[in-house]
Amino acid sequence: MRRTAHLIKTSVSVAALIGCLGMTTPITASAADAAAIEKGKKVAFDRKKGNCLACHQIEGGSLAGNIGPPLVAMKARFPDYDKMKAQIADARVNNPNTIMIPFGPHKVLSAEEIELVSQFIYTL
Amino acid sequence: MNKIANVLTVACLVVASFATQATPEQDLKEFREHYYKKFPNVPKNDFINGVYAVDPASREQWEAFEEFPSYEIFVDKGEELFNKPFANGKGFADCFPNYKKGIRQNYPYFDTKSGKVVTLEGAINKCLKDNGEKPYKWKTGNIAYVSAYLAYLSRGNKLNIKIPDDPGAMAAYNRGKKHFYAKRGQLNIACADCHFYYPGSKIRADILSPALGHPTGFPVYRNKWAGASAKGDGMGTLHRRYGGCNKQVRAKPFKAQSDEYRALEYFHTYMSNDMEVNGPSQRK
Numbered sequence: 001m002r003r004t005a006h007l008i009k010t011s012v013s014v015a016a017l018i019g020c021l022g023m024t025t026p027i028t029a030s031a032a033d034a035a036a037i038e039k040g041k042k043v044a045f046d047r048k049k050g051n052c053l054a055c056h057q058i059e060g061g062s063l064a065g066n067i068g069p070p071l072v073a074m075k076a077r078f079p080d081y082d083k084m085k086a087q088i089a090d091a092r093v094n095n096p097n098t099i100m101i102p103f104g105p106h107k108v109l110s111a112e113e114i115e116l117v118s119q120f121i122y123t124l
Numbered sequence: 125m126n127k128i129a130n131v132l133t134v135a136c137l138v139v140a141s142f143a144t145q146a147t148p149e150q151d152l153k154e155f156r157e158h159y160y161k162k163f164p165n166v167p168k169n170d171f172i173n174g175v176y177a178v179d180p181a182s183r184e185q186w187e188a189f190e191e192f193p194s195y196e197i198f199v200d201k202g203e204e205l206f207n208k209p210f211a212n213g214k215g216f217a218d219c220f221p222n223y224k225k226g227i228r229q230n231y232p233y234f235d236t237k238s239g240k241v242v243t244l245e246g247a248i249n250k251c252l253k254d255n256g257e258k259p260y261k262w263k264t265g266n267i268a269y270v271s272a273y274l275a276y277l278s279r280g281n282k283l284n285i286k287i288p289d290d291p292g293a294m295a296a297y298n299r300g301k302k303h304f305y306a307k308r309g310q311l312n313i314a315c316a317d318c319h320f321y322y323p324g325s326k327i328r329a330d331i332l333s334p335a336l337g338h339p340t341g342f343p344v345y346r347n348k349w350a351g352a353s354a355k356g357d358g359m360g361t362l363h364r365r366y367g368g369c370n371k372q373v374r375a376k377p378f379k380a381q382s383d384e385y386r387a388l389e390y391f392h393t394y395m396s397n398d399m400e401v402n403g404p405s406q407r408k
Contacts, residue, residue, distance in 0.1 A: 054328045065326040099317040106310050 033119070040120030043113045050109060050117055055100065059124060067099060074124045085118040148287045148297055148394060155320075155395050159336045163324065171337030172402050178324045179331045186406065195272060195345035195404040198359050202273030205266055210255045216270070219251035226278030228401045232390050233286060234293040241296050241386040244271055245361055262380035263364035264356055268343045271361060275343065275403030283340065283401065285394040300391030303384060304335070309375030318369075338362075339393040341405035348408065359404075362389060 044050040045061055053061040057070035078084035086093055091100035103109040109117065146154075159171065163178055170177045176186045206216045206223075220227055231244040242250075248270050249259035260267040287293050305316045318327065319335035326332075342362040350358030363385045367377035378384040 063329040065328050065330075067322050067325045067327060099313055099322065101311045101313070106312055108310060 036116055037120045037123055040116035040118070043109065044117045044120055049113065050103070052117075052121075058121075071121055071124050074122050078122075081118070081122055084122065085114065088118050088121065089114050151301070152395055152397065156336060158320065159323070159334050163334070169400060171334055171396075172340040172399050174337065174341060174405070174407065175331050175333035177337070178334060182331070182408075189406045193345065193404075193406050194347075194350070194358055195343075195406060198269045198345065198357070199272050199276045199404065201266075202269035202271070202276075205270050206273055210252075210257050212255055214255055216248070216251055219247070219254070220274070223274060223277060226274075226281040226401070228275045228278035228403065229281040229283050230285075232386060232393060234288055234290065234296060234390070236288060236290050236292070239292040240383075241390045243381065243386055243389055244274060245363070246381055246386070248274075263361050263367070264349075264359060268359040268361050271343050272359065272404040275401060278401045279403075281401050282398050283393060283396050285390070285397050287394060296387045296390050297394065299384070300387035300389070303388045304391060309370065309373030311373040313373045315369065335392065335395065337396050337399055339389065339396055340399050340401055341403045341407075343403060344405045344407045346407045 041060070042049075044052045044058065047054075052058060052071070053064045055065045055067040057064040057066065057072075059072070074084060078087075089104035090102045091098040092102055101108055104111070104114055159166075160168065166177050173183075173186075176183045209215050217223060228244060231247065232241050234240075235242050245262065245267050248267060249262075252259045260270075287297050303315070304320075305314055307314045307317075315335065318332050319338070323332045323334040339362060342365070343359055344365070345358040346360060347358065348354060349356045349360050349364075361380065363380035366385050366388060367380065370377040
């Protein structure tokens with residue numbers, strides 16, 4: 001999943017990327033990707049892990065909060081996967097006073113978990 | 125983006141007010157205006173009602189609860205305890221001569237002699253100790269009942285917290301202010317994040333209450349504190365709630381009535397000056 005995104009990013013324009021990824025991702029995702037995405041979803045929804053639903057509406061999750069923006073159309077908002085992943089790892093990079101948890105530096109999620117969550121979020 | 129800009133602006137204001145050592149009066153003015161702007165349709169004295177001031181959906185059910193409140197029997201228990209003579213023949217009334225007129229509005233205050241912030245709960249236990257009685261446990265049970273009784277007698281009185289011209293008082297005030305705005309815990313979230321920047325927003329299914337008016341309603345009866353898993357009867361003090369909110373962000377809570385929480389209560393209550401005491405209250 002991650003590698004696919006990188007490849008496309010370097011070969012097509014941003015505008016084309018948005019349209020193209022939106023249509024093709026579900027079809028091109030391999031079995032391994034699908035398993036990673038499923039794992040990422042679990043980490044994201046687990047109250048003791050990401051607990052992203054505390055603040056964000058995410059498709060497939062219930063009782064979501066609304067402190068942060070709904071996580072939709074992620075590829076349009078983050079043409080660059082790494083930028084989105086950096087936001088998830090440490091939101092203070094973009095907003096020093098953010099309420100969002102510094103998941104990486106505060107070791108709330110491991111590097112692997114951040115990668116899995118990011119892959120899941122990028123499908124939204 | 126706008127929201128982010130707003131948050132940043134407010135953050136800068138907060139930092140600026142630290143830098144220039146704003147007076148408590150200036151802090152209070154800014155603090156309030158922030159909420160009045162955020163909730164232009166909430167009548168000013170309605171902030172004493174916690175989350176129900178900003179969440180019309182749950183308000184009706186809450187008002188129904190307040191008709192036959194679960195805390196009533198605990199106010200009665202508090203009255204009984206208050207009137208039970210001590211072994212030395214004296215009683216609480218000797219420590220709190222004005223209790224019938226209501227005294228809740230004057231706590232916490234800064235005692236220039238001891239250099240400490242005195243909370244109502246602290247004064248209740250000091251009264252017991254000074255009279256050779258065993259003090260109560262801090263967060264639940266008898267302390268919450270007596271505090272609830274004294275709050276009940278003070279309903280409608282306006283909070284009147286003073287910061288005397290004393291370096292110790294200013295130090296306590298600033299310590300409390302710092303606690304309120306500082307990020308803490310593994311989750312790195314400040315009291316202010318939840319109750320200053322985002323009141324009215326939902327965190328999971330809970331709507332966040334404004335910090336303005338928080339202390340007026342304490343102690344509270346919480347359904348959550350009455351469940352079998354809480355092993356309690358529902359009643360709890362303000363410091364119990366502080367501990368719970370610290371734990372939510374995976375911070376180690378301070379002890380109830382520690383210097384830290386008394387300082388926090390001093391700042392937190394000062395911010396609600398002139399608002400009516402309406403404790404005890406009913407909460408989810």
